[in-house]
Amino acid sequence: MSDILIRADNVSKVFHSHKEDVEAIHDFSLTVKKGEIVCIVGASGCGKSTFLNMVAGFIQPSSGRILLEGQEITKVEPRCGMIFQNYALFPWMTVIENITFGPRLKGVQKKVRHEQAKQWIKRVGLKGFDYSYPGELSGGMQQRVALTRALANEPDVLLCDEPFGALDAMTRQAMQQELLRLMYKSNQTILFITHSIDEALILSDRVVIMSARPGRVKAVFENDLPRPRKLELQLTDRYLELKRKVWSLVEEEVVSALGIRKG
Amino acid sequence: MDSKKLGLWHSAIVGSAGFIFFVGLWEVVVRLGFIDPFFLPAPSQVMERALAMTTGKDAVLLNDIRMSGTRVLTGFLLSAVVGVPLGLIMGTSRLVRAFLNPIVSIIRPLPALSWIPLSMLWLGIDEQQKYAIVFMGCFASVLVYTIDATLKVDPLLILAARNLGAKRLHTLRFIVLPGALPNILSGLKVVLAIAWTCVISAEMVGANSGLGFRIWTAKEWSDTGQVLVGMLCISLTVLVLDIIYRVIEKVLLPWKRMS
Numbered sequence: 001m002s003d004i005l006i007r008a009d010n011v012s013k014v015f016h017s018h019k020e021d022v023e024a025i026h027d028f029s030l031t032v033k034k035g036e037i038v039c040i041v042g043a044s045g046c047g048k049s050t051f052l053n054m055v056a057g058f059i060q061p062s063s064g065r066i067l068l069e070g071q072e073i074t075k076v077e078p079r080c081g082m083i084f085q086n087y088a089l090f091p092w093m094t095v096i097e098n099i100t101f102g103p104r105l106k107g108v109q110k111k112v113r114h115e116q117a118k119q120w121i122k123r124v125g126l127k128g129f130d131y132s133y134p135g136e137l138s139g140g141m142q143q144r145v146a147l148t149r150a151l152a153n154e155p156d157v158l159l160c161d162e163p164f165g166a167l168d169a170m171t172r173q174a175m176q177q178e179l180l181r182l183m184y185k186s187n188q189t190i191l192f193i194t195h196s197i198d199e200a201l202i203l204s205d206r207v208v209i210m211s212a213r214p215g216r217v218k219a220v221f222e223n224d225l226p227r228p229r230k231l232e233l234q235l236t237d238r239y240l241e242l243k244r245k246v247w248s249l250v251e252e253e254v255v256s257a258l259g260i261r262k263g
Numbered sequence: 264m265d266s267k268k269l270g271l272w273h274s275a276i277v278g279s280a281g282f283i284f285f286v287g288l289w290e291v292v293v294r295l296g297f298i299d300p301f302f303l304p305a306p307s308q309v310m311e312r313a314l315a316m317t318t319g320k321d322a323v324l325l326n327d328i329r330m331s332g333t334r335v336l337t338g339f340l341l342s343a344v345v346g347v348p349l350g351l352i353m354g355t356s357r358l359v360r361a362f363l364n365p366i367v368s369i370i371r372p373l374p375a376l377s378w379i380p381l382s383m384l385w386l387g388i389d390e391q392q393k394y395a396i397v398f399m400g401c402f403a404s405v406l407v408y409t410i411d412a413t414l415k416v417d418p419l420l421i422l423a424a425r426n427l428g429a430k431r432l433h434t435l436r437f438i439v440l441p442g443a444l445p446n447i448l449s450g451l452k453v454v455l456a457i458a459w460t461c462v463i464s465a466e467m468v469g470a471n472s473g474l475g476f477r478i479w480t481a482k483e484w485s486d487t488g489q490v491l492v493g494m495l496c497i498s499l500t501v502l503v504l505d506i507i508y509r510v511i512e513k514v515l516l517p518w519k520r521m522s
């Protein structure tokens with residue numbers, strides 16, 4: 001069939017609360033191809049999480065629809081594996097139990113799924129922590145467990161909602177490199193939300209810039225920075241040029257989201 | 264770590280000192296004749312009485328503890344076995360909750376004592392009646408504590424589980440139950456204390472064994488020493504159960520054990 005994995009057609013979402021109706025995103029359309037890493041950038045409160053939650057099937061659009069391989073997403077969709085900002089690890093399960101949770105539900109034999117999990121644990125550098133509880137790990141380690149838990153479930157697309165937002169700047173860069181390393185040549189489709197332009201430029205094949213609320217697509221551009229992308233990339237002219245371009249687009253939206261006027 | 268250990272020893276020593284001080288004071292005050300032993304016998308006299316009740320030919324004390332303990336645990340466990348699963352279901356299903364809430368609200372405020380007449384009519388005064396009293400006194404509380412604990416489980420974790428492919432029953436078993444367990448266990452601890460009140464009351468009204476019965480008959484005979492022995496035994500049994508309970512908690516909640 002086509003190589004389009006996710007297709008959002010004119011999606012809008014209105015939240016009804018007792019005080020007022022809030023339109024979080026309006027007439028939002030987007031396609032994500034198989035194997036593509038798409039980053040969505042936008043000011044805080046512009047509806048990024050709302051969109052991602054609709055792709056995961058946690059909430060339904062008020063109008064429009066979202067298709068996964070041509071099928072409308074109408075309920076929680078395990079093929080869209082989510083990584084949450086605050087990890088959402090199960091505190092009563094050890095690292096290995098967290099990672100094998102998805103395969104376990106699928107009926108993968110204990111021996112097999114533990115074997116696979118051990119491979120993952122080694123790859124993400126958590127060796128020796130197999131039987132630790134999440135509460136015993138640092139934030140960066142917890143996020144690596146969350147990442148691994150999602151990947152071990154072999155989702156068609158990995159949904160990331162500012163997954164590194166709660167980490168300090170150094171750990172955050174390390175995690176970006178980690179993700180790139182794990183994903184390099186894996187052909188994993190990723191839909192990644194961030195409010196960091198640097199993060200978007202380092203990770204993405206394509207960047208989608210959202211307008212202030214109600215969120216719409218303000219601009220889309222291909223990110224042709226060469227891979228593999230190491231940290232030094234951030235010092236090149238091409239990188240800075242792209243960053244300037246994105247920032248000029250985002251700035252207006254941030255300012256308008258804050259409700260202040262320029263000048 | 265070291266300072267914490269020291270702190271523990273410290274409080275243990277100070278605690279023992281306090282205990283010895285008050286018991287000593289009590290002994291002295293009675294011995295010097297400030298208090299009539301008829302109303303409050305000295306600690307040494309209470310110990311004598313306790314010894315007589317555990318050794319001599321009418322050694323009833325251990326049997327009383329066993330009877331009361333069995334009644335408490337049976338009634339308590341019954342209420343937990345029925346109440347916890349039902350509470351989990353009520354906590355996760357709005358429909359079931361709405362359906363059963365009125366009944367629970369009516370049963371819950373009833374003190375265990377108010378069940379005594381009905382239970383005696385239905386079941387006489389044998390063991391089943393004691394279990395029933397404890398059960399009725401505990402059941403609604405178990406339900407309410409379990410429902411509360413269930414509702415406090417982080418909804419994000421439920422979403423995360425469903426995102427990994429969990430169906431309704433998976434979520435109940437792997438997320439809601441373990442997530443609610445810490446609060447359920449601390450709720451059950453309160454219920455265990457309620458269970459004791461139920462048993463002692465039930466034994467005072469209609470029984471021929473058990474600590475409540477022993478205290479009550481001692482009062483009829485003006486045997487203050489025996490009243491105090493009975494009360495002391497209740498305290499000690501509850502203390503022992505508390506320690507056991509803490510061990511069970513540690514075993515069931517290994518992830519809460521970290522510093």
Ligand SMILES: Nc1ncnc2c1ncn2[C@@H]1O[C@H](COP(=O)(O)OP(=O)(O)O)[C@@H](O)[C@H]1O
Binds near residue numbers: 043044047
């Ligand atoms: N469940 C909800 N009920 C009401 N309003 C909501 C809800 N979720 C999000 N919103 C509102 O929708 C807007 C977009 O939220 P969100 O998608 O979380 O933004 P972002 O992730 O881009 O920061 C915000 O104004 C937020 O207050």
Ligand SMILES: [Mg+2]
Binds near residue numbers: 048049050
């Ligand atoms: Mg958000």
